[in-house]
Amino acid sequence: MQKRTSDFEYTHDITILSRKNVIVLHTLLWSIFIVLLLYTILPTITVRLLYLWVYKKKVTKDGIALTFDDGPDPEFTPQLLDLLSKYQVKATFFVLGSKAEKYPDIIQRIHQEGHLVGIHNYVHWTNACMTPKKVRKQLTDSVEAIEKIIGIKPIYYRPPWGIINVFDLFLVKRFRLVLWSLMVKDWRSKGGIERIKSNLLAKLQANHIIVLHDSGQTFGANRDAPQYMLEALDAFLEICKQRSFTFLPLDTYLLLLQVKKRAPSRLAKKFLVFIWLKWERVFNRLFNIRPIDVDNQIFYSRVCKYHGKTIHLGSGEELSSGDLVIELHFNNEKLHQLITESNSMFQLAVKMKQDVQSFLPTLAQHVHLLPEKVKAIYGITMIHRGSRQLGFTVTELPKGLFSKLTQLYLKMLLYVLHPNGKDRLKLKSELLSPRIATISTEELYNKYAVSVEPIPIPEHAISIS
Template identity: 45%
Template structure:
């Protein structure tokens, strides 16, 4: 009996207690507070409620405030018109599980099913899936950190106990007033039907919230959706990276220099390198390129690598995703003729059959003449995808946001160009046309969409 109790204690500690403690104390894999001068995020849990959610939407509309609603699936199912109204009035809809039950009491598979069911319901009503999630009572289990895919967990910076009617509107308002500052994420409740809540408590919340919104208006503070506060926070972090971020980048770029030395990578431009390369045998499956050249196992290729220091620099100096794409295209435009000249001048490289690389940026290279193919599934593909995602987090100012919003689209692919095509197109007298520039920008900017700099 004693051993059984000990095992139960260990399971609860590592499955439930420690993950919750780490997420709250250190913000690991969760968003709970923003960095902003004048933006506050109002968030409401447990709804929608046919009485109080409608009143709340009227109040928010009066003060031109936007909010985030973390809805319970069964309540959303019963009140689809309120979900539709939230969406139409510009509010963000998140997930609060299908039923209001602690993640500590559910298996990871059950939690995932609840989330997907609620997200699917929201998408059916609004046309947009939900990607933000607040677990009931803010409780996470061990597997929530890696089991939810692109879903972002949202906690809060201020909670007031507004689910209890006895708190009263006056005391609630005084507690809320202390949070009248940018970056706060307020947790409130627009429904009193969950376990431990009072049915009419939202009436007190609405009274206190109206006074809070008046104060915010006087102080010129804006109430925004959680996704807007996240974007503002990430932009601030991009402009003012933390010491940890700076050290991470420094270590990563130092590792890259070591990699170049160990594997003997070269560049055609020593002063401002964009692409590095090394000659090696091709180890993939036989590939027919778009120009008719066949690349076979053990053919010699120049393996391409972007200069990550350069990518990091242009990422942090670009004003938008389009601006970044223009810089990237112009740099590649310059690099390809330089590589062609470099190869032409070196007899030892005359056996090179193609340029070859693996990248997330594969929607623009075809405009340069690269053949884009899926990376064969396997261990190498799995490892490459995770390496490139880690790289994007490091070198891109808002890489984390990009990964969260369009994770499914970030699939590494091979990009290949025959040496015959390189010499024919990028040899002496090559000129990059305006049409090529426009087409390449449209493709190359895709990996940076929704991650404005």
């Protein structure tokens, strides 16, 4: 009988351990997804969908930008240069720094024949899998290698596979990021010459930036693919010559043309807002962030431990690391509605102050009914006008990586949710600096818990993260 009890306890312990492992694995996978989303997926989608900070398509009707990635290649790049010379076409080569060092004579020939030399990283690694420091080293080493050969610092940059990370957005001060508007998958041999030529002709427009590849040595490429590309390009250029198309390197485009800074289309903007709000629903569910009042969902919240520097509250109390707080999050669907209905940031601040003021009594009653002893209400916001008048202590975020990432995230949020978000971002940076807004629960209750009827507290709203 004793043995059976022990077996049951052992099996029970194993079951609990297995559940814990599943929870840990689930949390780990979600954490990896969130990191990838913020680090590379959202920045890449943003620049591609909204044409932000990159050159992707020109507005001229009189020229095509022909670009080549992954070279130089000792076998195919000289053949390509002969072909371009035959048709008197000037192009842009986004080269790998390591290959430039290995084949300096080819880089020198590219430059001497009037083509533009740009950067495609030192080796063909995606920026999504590299730290910001590693990306900077890739670019610095490439610049030094190319400048040593042709005497000019390259300023045009195309990240491998067109994928960036969030820190690459700071590179726009040093480089001009260039993507493409037409790709024909010429790195594959399947389908041969006809597939590449027909794809080029079927999708050809006079204002395209076309990307082709003069090397088949990168991951996923066929080694002999550039040979098919060269033969297809020969036939393509002959047809373009008959149609009187003009080809120019990218720097010539930018000298002759004023690049149109297009505002994103209303459809693209709506799509981005839709994706952003859907993602936030997943985020809230993952971290158990729920509405306090289902009838007035301006705020979502969770009970968690505060981690940060000590904050001196207006009531004379101190909020220290490890104290329990209610962490407030704006319901961004409601925020989007308020932003859309406001004519200015000032009007938005007034509306938000009114909504927050009407919500605070409910929040005070919620705090009073919680079984845990919560020290303060805590939130990070970029719209903090009027917070002090409501009793909140407003402090700056400590400088560091978290502060920079928070500011970048909130600016992206403003860009996405505000119809004129791009113009809003041109305001002085101090007006768009995130702040910590905090109020002690004691002060909140003393100020706002007056003549408030008890409200039912949903079971899911009482949780400690």
